[in-house]
Amino acid sequence: MPAQVELPPRPEPPLQIGISQCLLGEEVRYDGSGARSSFPHAALAGLFEYQSFCPEVGIGMTVPRDPIRLVGTEEDYRVVGVKDPTIDKTDELRAYANEQVKQFTDFAGYIFMHNSPSCGLMRVKIYPSRNAPAKRQGRGIYAAEVTRQLPNLPVEDGGRLFDVVLRENFVTRTFAYAHWLGVNEDLTPGRLVAFHSRYKYLLMAHSQVAYQETGRLLSNLKSDFAQKAQTYIGLLMQGLAQPCSRKGHANVLSHLQGYLKKRIDSESRQELGGLIEAYRLGEVPLLAPITLLKHHFRRYPDEYVLQQSYLEPHPSHAALRRQL
Numbered sequence: 001m002p003a004q005v006e007l008p009p010r011p012e013p014p015l016q017i018g019i020s021q022c023l024l025g026e027e028v029r030y031d032g033s034g035a036r037s038s039f040p041h042a043a044l045a046g047l048f049e050y051q052s053f054c055p056e057v058g059i060g061m062t063v064p065r066d067p068i069r070l071v072g073t074e075e076d077y078r079v080v081g082v083k084d085p086t087i088d089k090t091d092e093l094r095a096y097a098n099e100q101v102k103q104f105t106d107f108a109g110y111i112f113m114h115n116s117p118s119c120g121l122m123r124v125k126i127y128p129s130r131n132a133p134a135k136r137q138g139r140g141i142y143a144a145e146v147t148r149q150l151p152n153l154p155v156e157d158g159g160r161l162f163d164v165v166l167r168e169n170f171v172t173r174t175f176a177y178a179h180w181l182g183v184n185e186d187l188t189p190g191r192l193v194a195f196h197s198r199y200k201y202l203l204m205a206h207s208q209v210a211y212q213e214t215g216r217l218l219s220n221l222k223s224d225f226a227q228k229a230q231t232y233i234g235l236l237m238q239g240l241a242q243p244c245s246r247k248g249h250a251n252v253l254s255h256l257q258g259y260l261k262k263r264i265d266s267e268s269r270q271e272l273g274g275l276i277e278a279y280r281l282g283e284v285p286l287l288a289p290i291t292l293l294k295h296h297f298r299r300y301p302d303e304y305v306l307q308q309s310y311l312e313p314h315p316s317h318a319a320l321r322r323q324l
Helices: 090-103 141-149 158-162 164-186 189-206 208-218 225-240 246-258 266-280 287-299
Strands: 015-020 048-053 068-072 077-081 110-112 124-127 135-138 155-157
Touching: 015 164, 077 090, 090 141, 110 158, 141 155, 155 158, 158 164, 164 189, 164 225, 189 208, 189 225, 189 246, 208 225, 246 266, 246 287, 266 287
Parallel strands: 015 048, 015 110, 068 124, 110 155
Antiparallel strands: 068 077, 124 135
């Protein structure tokens, strides 16, 4: 990266994110309960500062209240009362989402309540008719509007965050997006290229396709820069949303090893290469080859490699990579 191109520092926790209010344990669900156990609070402690929302309460529904559900087809559904299907809250929930997204400009992500007809992010039940069996093909009305208006915002279902791979992936995306928000405040072609240079190996680990597409996109920024910048962040976030495989990690680790080729002795190269292969085969955790790589780069610093977000995509105190 050219020395004269400076970027804002990478963000420090806690990041501002939105969350379904019931996931914080607040008793706002239709039956008057909370859902704190549906989200791994301890595993994410210290990383986020939560801003909570309950769209159903936000549009004036009481606690407790009669439940609502999605009715219709995958392409066209409404959220209506279970007991009284003449009660239709679709437009109110969309209007509430339209109003709330105005304050999400600094959000690095959003965690939604699973299965909710308002906040569910994926596989929410849709009933084709009042008495027909449900199909898990929907997205909650509020969640659908938020993600439509903010397509690059990292989002996740609270329940999926119990999976160690998906949890690490979500946190990675939030820190990358928060950094982008800072860079985007004064974006130039040089700053965009500098930003990409820091995230290219992280993107490579997640998605070879997105890695190649961003490279082609940034090869010519002489025209339509604003549009290309928007296309870039879309490609980056879509690529990072794909969880890394062992093959993807091993590929990037091997690329980074190449920067040490002429700096470490043959025995050290063999040790590092063997550890990368052992990780690829599932014999050791990801931290094993990464720790050894960092050790060598402390001895033989490489400015380009040491600025790579891949080596530390989020604060290490969270130990999110320990089980990968």
